[in-house]
Amino acid sequence: MLVFMAWRNIWRNPVRSALTVAALGGSLVLLILYLALVNGMTRQMVEHATDLSIGHLQVHRAAFVADQDLYATLPWAYMTRIERDIPGIEVAPRLYASALASTDHTSTGVLIKAVDPQREPRVTRLLDALRAGDADLGPAPPSAAGLPRHNVVVGAQLAKNMNIGPGGELVLVTQAADGSIGNALYRVAGVLKPVDPGFDRSGVLMSIDAFRELMVLDDGFHELSVRLDDVSRLPEVQAALDTELATLTAQMPLDALGGKAIVRNWRQIVPALADMLNMYEGVVWIFGLIVVALAALGMLNTMLMAIHERTREFGLLRAIGMNKGWLLLMVLIESLFLALVSALAGSVVGLALVKGPLKNGIDLSGNLPDGFDMAGVVIDPVLAVQFTPTQLVYACLMVVGVTMVAALLPSWRVVRVKPAEAMR
Numbered sequence: 001m002l003v004f005m006a007w008r009n010i011w012r013n014p015v016r017s018a019l020t021v022a023a024l025g026g027s028l029v030l031l032i033l034y035l036a037l038v039n040g041m042t043r044q045m046v047e048h049a050t051d052l053s054i055g056h057l058q059v060h061r062a063a064f065v066a067d068q069d070l071y072a073t074l075p076w077a078y079m080t081r082i083e084r085d086i087p088g089i090e091v092a093p094r095l096y097a098s099a100l101a102s103t104d105h106t107s108t109g110v111l112i113k114a115v116d117p118q119r120e121p122r123v124t125r126l127l128d129a130l131r132a133g134d135a136d137l138g139p140a141p142p143s144a145a146g147l148p149r150h151n152v153v154v155g156a157q158l159a160k161n162m163n164i165g166p167g168g169e170l171v172l173v174t175q176a177a178d179g180s181i182g183n184a185l186y187r188v189a190g191v192l193k194p195v196d197p198g199f200d201r202s203g204v205l206m207s208i209d210a211f212r213e214l215m216v217l218d219d220g221f222h223e224l225s226v227r228l229d230d231v232s233r234l235p236e237v238q239a240a241l242d243t244e245l246a247t248l249t250a251q252m253p254l255d256a257l258g259g260k261a262i263v264r265n266w267r268q269i270v271p272a273l274a275d276m277l278n279m280y281e282g283v284v285w286i287f288g289l290i291v292v293a294l295a296a297l298g299m300l301n302t303m304l305m306a307i308h309e310r311t312r313e314f315g316l317l318r319a320i321g322m323n324k325g326w327l328l329l330m331v332l333i334e335s336l337f338l339a340l341v342s343a344l345a346g347s348v349v350g351l352a353l354v355k356g357p358l359k360n361g362i363d364l365s366g367n368l369p370d371g372f373d374m375a376g377v378v379i380d381p382v383l384a385v386q387f388t389p390t391q392l393v394y395a396c397l398m399v400v401g402v403t404m405v406a407a408l409l410p411s412w413r414v415v416r417v418k419p420a421e422a423m424r
Helices: 004-009 016-056 062-067 076-085 158-162 197-202 208-215 233-252 271-309 311-319 324-355 389-406 408-415
Strands: 055-061 089-102 105-116 130-131 149-154 169-174 180-194 205-207 221-230 262-263 371-374 376-380
Touching: 016 271, 016 324, 016 389, 055 062, 055 233, 062 262, 076 089, 076 221, 076 233, 089 208, 105 158, 105 169, 105 197, 105 208, 105 324, 149 158, 149 169, 149 208, 158 180, 158 197, 180 205, 180 208, 197 205, 221 233, 233 262, 271 324, 271 389, 271 408, 324 389, 376 408, 389 408
Parallel strands: 105 205, 149 180
Antiparallel strands: 055 221, 055 262, 089 105, 089 169, 089 221, 130 180, 149 205, 169 180, 371 376
């Protein structure tokens, strides 16, 4: 009977109840859209960082992590053993160095990154992220003067600053590992899209063979990027790599100057990104709580108005013997019905927007063709929108919970009604 009466009561004034439902449902729609946008953007940031440059795990020497020590390399035998002993992974070695890059008109300092053209595509999509040209890192045809050349790929901002593009020539000068001056002529095969802000401004990508010729460094690699077939196994694989490296170090000792071999996951490599993702998780729900609480104030006003109008009715119910508890329960059920109807309406509208007009994301490429930088990671200009059933349940529970808390004040006023005074 109480349920039936509560349902009838909320529709005594359909306009007022509809406005209340619209306010609460609208707050839920905003929360759903915000959750979907932030969830899509954070996943996009993680995928961009791991798929385009970092990988899921990386192995380095401690001295290389500390100060990019050129001599802090790991033996090639380490890579072979890791690849053999740990299932479900793909690995790609990398080498790094600094150099002076020159063209006919300008010179600037650059960071050289050497990759294995066969292994790198198994771990990242770096070689596919091209703005112009191609990713051929093999030998190039000799120059007009007959000098041998290798192909390289350069960062987008570096190409712009040096006014160079596919087909252009670049001279790199550096100090090789043996103390000599390394220098060579290179042909620019392609220009990368913005992948990493630092590499975009000063990065030169070449093959490991070309790097060895330039730097006279055959001892090993600086970095081993690791990609997992199943990302959920990340802690397990990281622990297995630590154990494997301990075994390898015992069998093939490393020099003391380079430090020990260490394994880091993407969160440890880019802590700013990891901290931002953790912050977003809290900020999203705080924002949602504020929006829903503001909408719940409208529901509070609706219930106070309804109770004021029905004071005589409540007095009559008390006079004929209705218990205070039953009266309180009826008002709370009315609030619950308003919350449930609002949650249902908001969920339907919010999911319709996420699965309909926003299904393919929010396209900002008109104003930001190369995306934008956040926490050292370049975000794609098309913002992905993703929403999970768990988030929908939490959002609906938040609406219902806040609404029921707001309903406590009008419910308390009902309990305090005195039958004699109310019926005058």
